[in-house]
Amino acid sequence: MGHREDLLAGAKRCLAEKGFAATTARDIVAASGTNLASIGYHFGSKDALLNAAIIDSFDDWDDEIAHALRSGTRNNPVDRLEAFLDGVVAALTRDRSTAVASVQAYARAEHTPELRDQIADAYDRGRRSVAALILDVAEDEIDERTALQLGSLALSLVNGLVLQTLLDPERAPSGGDLAAALRALAPLGSAEKD
Secondary structure: OOHHHHHHHHHHHHHHHHOOOOOOHHHHHHHHOOOHHHHHHHHOOHHHHHHHHHHHHHHHHHHHHHHHHHHOOOOOHHHHHHHHHHHHHHHHHHOHHHHHHHHHHHHHHOOOHHHHHHHHHHHHHHHHHHHHHHHOOOHHHOOHHHHHHHHHHHHHHHHHHHHHHHHOOOOOOOHHHHHHHHHHHHHHHHHHHO
């Protein structure tokens, strides 16, 4: 790996161990085996590096969850959504610290326009990706409306599920609980159209 990749890996370790707010440039340098100047050269600032690391962590989770979902046999979209949500909880259980760091990043985004834009871009990409997973089609088959509607619904469920699981894992819903709620709503929606 080059210094850029070493810095990203070190920053991700620091986020997991110390959190977003408590990580210093020196912490990252120690974790990455690089030097302070390389942070400025590759990222411009420690904050920009941490922003990149948290976005990269989102992508790592997405890849892990997508792999788990593809390896299962789920026949319909709600079953695939359930598996996706259960994959989120499993990833959260294995790597709670990354989820905590992401919540800290959301709070920082209010006062850091660059981070807010990066997270918004990650959500934009994520909507299409998640919708494709749920519908079991290629991403290029997902139109803008489907990405906005289905992808946004799934990501909204993810955000709420992550927060509830972080705060109270014993009483947080499972992917199965949320999928059951959607299945229960489906007949109600059909009845209203009649």
